[in-house]
Amino acid sequence: MHHFIYATIGGSLLGISAIMMMALNGRIAGISGILSGSITQKGSERWWRVLFTAGIIIGAALPPLLSADFVVPEPDATLPLVLIGGLLVGLGTGMGSGCTTGHGICGIARLSKRSLVATCTFMAAAFLTVYLLRHTVGA
């Protein structure tokens, strides 16, 4: 199957997951916020977040078992780049109260102006970063 079709099926599942969290638990399915809360929260407020996070990891392990189409290549990045990238993504999504799921999908779906501005900003910053890496310094 063409990867645009997979992308549409996968994207729809992201939307369905967001609807499930809202309809069942009344929460926004924002990964950065839930991951952060899985460490800082206490008791049952902590455990649903831990289980949500575990679900992502387990869920992502399943499609590659069923089809080689879903086996991904190893990321092509040096260790320092990976560490700096991780730190920036954590810092940025923590400060900006959201990532691609919280702002990009849930926020825009709620027509939130904050989320729309955040999404346009992080997309622009990411486009610029890749441009600089691939077409200036790295080229």
Next chain:
Amino acid sequence: MSKQVTALASGLVLGVGLSISGMTNTERVLGFLDLFGQWDPTLAFVMGSGVIVAFLGFKLVLKTPGPLFDDVFSLPTKTDIDKPLLLGAILFGLGWGLVGYCPGPALAGLSTGYIAPLMFVPAMIIGLLLSKRVSAIF
């Protein structure tokens, strides 16, 4: 208890979706972010379908009196565009462009056993934990 099970189920659906969509493939993500190279539009289909499905679903769900396993819908209350929002989004975009992982795909990537996500996720958690203090400066 039910709240924990539903969170696990939602996480599972999200993980399967991330894997099927191609978001866990950093090469594909960077290909989408590379507007001036061999642009790969795949991610536009992921975000587009995710937003449309969530938009329609939220419209229906938010008309109901409340969630099944909690008292109220906990929706974000902030509406102002402040400095931490903008600066945070810039830093996030920068990190995303460096490696091709945003938080969900990075977590999902742990299931691949590759070294990169195993290093990326702890660094990301440190960043998340530091973020409140950094935000307080602005």
